[in-house]
Amino acid sequence: MRLKMCSIHVKDPKAAHEFYTGTLGFQTLMAMPEYNLYIVKDPGGGSGSSGSVGLLLEPSDNPVGAAYMNGLHDAGIPAIVFGVPDVRAEYKRLGAQGVIFQAEPSEGPTGVSVILDDGCGNYVQLHQD
Structure with missing residues (x-):
């Protein structure tokens, strides 16, 4: 068993796709604009869909998701x-592109991290590997 896909609710899947690919550097795994469906993967996730964990940029049109x-x-x-x-x-790198952060990077018991606003309704934490 392996993790195949997870999702994050976003206000606008198309705008989220542009941010996650153009700014954060993810790659498109699937894009079907006519269905408002966008799935991205990290650039190190392998080619195609095998071996890649997809991140579904899920529309927040469901009241529970919103x-x-x-x-x-x-x-x-x-x-x-x-x-x-x-x-x-x-x-x-991201600050130079206009990405907004909650604060500067900080070091805690689990390592170095920082939190950014994706502009699509979410805060995203970056954690040092």
Whole structure:
């Protein structure tokens, strides 16, 4: 058994796809704009769908999904965590692209991390691998 796909609720799947691919560097695993369906994968996730964990950019048009997304965002809680080799380098790179962060990177008991706003209804935590 392996993890095949997970999802994150977003306000606008197309805009989220643009941010997650164009800004964060994910790759498109599947895009069907006519169905408002976008799935991305990390660039190190292998080619095609085999071996890749998909991240479904799920529309928050369901009231339960919207309440969950908005509740996490209002509380300042990240909806998802991405691993990166160097949090401080990503903080500089993304900050130069206009990405908004809650604060500067910090070191805690689990390592170095920082939280950014994806502009699509979520906070995302970057954690150093």
